[in-house]
Amino acid sequence: MAQTERGRTAEERAIDDWLPITATRSSKWWHSAFHNVTAMVGAGVLSLPYAISNMGWGPGVVILILSWSITLFTLWQMVELHESVPGKRFDRYHELGQYAFGHKLGLFIVVPQQVVVEVSTCIIYMVTGGKSLKKFHELVCPECNEIKLTYFILIFASSHFVLSHLPNFHSITIISLAAAVMSLAYSTIAWTASLARGASPNVSYELRGRTTLDNVMNFFTALGDIAFAYAGHNVVLEIQATIPSTPEEPSTKPMWRGVVIAYIVVAICYVPISFVCYYVFGNAIDDNVLLTLNKPTWLIATANMCVLVHVIGSYQVYAMPVFDMMETFLVKTMKFRPSFWLRFTTRTLYVALTMFLGMTFPFFGGLLGFFGGFALAPTTYYLPCIIWLIIRKPRKFSLSWWINWILIVLGIILMILAPIGGLRNIIASAKTYKFYQ
Numbered sequence: 562m563a564q565t566e567r568g569r570t571a572e573e574r575a576i577d578d579w580l581p582i583t584a585t586r587s588s589k590w591w592h593s594a595f596h597n598v599t600a601m602v603g604a605g606v607l608s609l610p611y612a613i614s615n616m617g618w619g620p621g622v623v624i625l626i627l628s629w630s631i632t633l634f635t636l637w638q639m640v641e642l643h644e645s646v647p648g649k650r651f652d653r654y655h656e657l658g659q660y661a662f663g664h665k666l667g668l669f670i671v672v673p674q675q676v677v678v679e680v681s682t683c684i685i686y687m688v689t690g691g692k693s694l695k696k697f698h699e700l701v702c703p704e705c706n707e708i709k710l711t712y713f714i715l716i717f718a719s720s721h722f723v724l725s726h727l728p729n730f731h732s733i734t735i736i737s738l739a740a741a742v743m744s745l746a747y748s749t750i751a752w753t754a755s756l757a758r759g760a761s762p763n764v765s766y767e768l769r770g771r772t773t774l775d776n777v778m779n780f781f782t783a784l785g786d787i788a789f790a791y792a793g794h795n796v797v798l799e800i801q802a803t804i805p806s807t808p809e810e811p812s813t814k815p816m817w818r819g820v821v822i823a824y825i826v827v828a829i830c831y832v833p834i835s836f837v838c839y840y841v842f843g844n845a846i847d848d849n850v851l852l853t854l855n856k857p858t859w860l861i862a863t864a865n866m867c868v869l870v871h872v873i874g875s876y877q878v879y880a881m882p883v884f885d886m887m888e889t890f891l892v893k894t895m896k897f898r899p900s901f902w903l904r905f906t907t908r909t910l911y912v913a914l915t916m917f918l919g920m921t922f923p924f925f926g927g928l929l930g931f932f933g934g935f936a937l938a939p940t941t942y943y944l945p946c947i948i949w950l951i952i953r954k955p956r957k958f959s960l961s962w963w964i965n966w967i968l969i970v971l972g973i974i975l976m977i978l979a980p981i982g983g984l985r986n987i988i989a990s991a992k993t994y995k996f997y998q
Contacts, residue, residue: 582799585803586806588730591819592819593800609625612786612787618839635968643798683880700855725884725908745829749830789937794941800816942976947969
């Protein structure tokens, strides 16, 4: 559970100074901004036009904008709850959960969901990075022999076998900044290239399913795709933990400023790419919009390289809290001595695991829908509301009380429906998929 600075031994302070999340508290509001952009925008933005195509114009516009608004509200709650108890900072999501639900129950509720979110996101980014490399190779060398996606995922993973040994959030600042810039670059390339191409005369906005059941399942999957596009809550407390705080200047203000800037960038990325690309391609859009675009070749190749740089940074942002969990457990519970070799071994094994799973199950669209609903809906859409009700205790039937309960109900519905469509798509893909092709 979160602790005050007083009452800690020198050994505990030394361990906290070694762990990735609490190693430094010197970040500024702009660090918060690009860390949040890197965490939020990623593989999800490339699937948004496809998600809109599975919903149609009306529901697609409403749900995308509603999700942006809801997640901004719940992210504000997380930022406010970081220092909601005088003298304490909840540096990790599970610490906040432990304070709200109790030491054991809080761990049981938060940690499994957060681990699923962060590990599954890293796996999906392995697939995205590999597919972007493969697309780049096909564009710049169309006469070359085809190379298996498995090898491109392996090439992408090789960068993380090096970068994952950067010790903490502050040390990946430049990588995160580059990733944030690239997210704006490739999303802009995607929608401007689509707009320049223009809608074809026979473009169709009809739902692509052959039957009503297909359309319903595709709609459920689309809910998960949109949920995946707003995944930053799982690392927001860990990002805020790197910002200094005093009674006169709490971390809440610079963190919130960074979040607002990040959400403006998110809107600039999400809205044009979702609606312009759907307008141009209709229901012929792929689950990764860059796979649909082929010309101009040099521009689409550049966009795929931008995606590559961005998912390299995003992988690191999502992996860092997992590294922190593993190293905290090994050092504090298992009593291992903090060392370079402990960190090297655990992080290398983690990268190898996510690489292996990405190579084995590269069902990009289905993975987004399944994990977007199953794991991201609780931690992003309604768990912050539950914790807010427990800690802040708004007056019953007040506006705050109603808003939180409405969002809890909507989040639970999303958690139930989205994985159904995603799992169905995974099963359908698995029927024809050959391993390591």
